[in-house]
Amino acid sequence: MPSTQLSWSRFIEILPIESYEVKLFYLSKSVRSLASVVQLRKMIDRKGLNTLIQIDGGVNNITAPKLFECGADVLVAGNYVFSSPNPMETIADLKK
Numbered sequence: 788m789p790s791t792q793l794s795w796s797r798f799i800e801i802l803p804i805e806s807y808e809v810k811l812f813y814l815s816k817s818v819r820s821l822a823s824v825v826q827l828r829k830m831i832d833r834k835g836l837n838t839l840i841q842i843d844g845g846v847n848n849i850t851a852p853k854l855f856e857c858g859a860d861v862l863v864a865g866n867y868v869f870s871s872p873n874p875m876e877t878i879a880d881l882k883k
Contacts, residue, residue: 821857828858848880 824840831838842854843863851862864881871877 821853824854824857824859846881848877851881 824842827840831840839860840858841861841863842859844866846854846862846864847867851864854862862881868874868877868881
């Protein structure tokens, strides 16, 4: 079966990206492209796979609902939560 390159797949690496600035660049590209999450969700559903989509980076109270609407299953919001003045309140807001 031929592979399909998704619009964001050129940004994904299994190896960690060491530079903080480079991470921010790629994260902003992937989060801005919500259509890629929709495209990935459709592909997973079409193939009948039991696969979760996890977004790690760029998650906040604005992007979280949009990402869930697009088909993401798991969101990682570590920096957003732990850099807030009240992490528990921030977590509660994200769960709304």
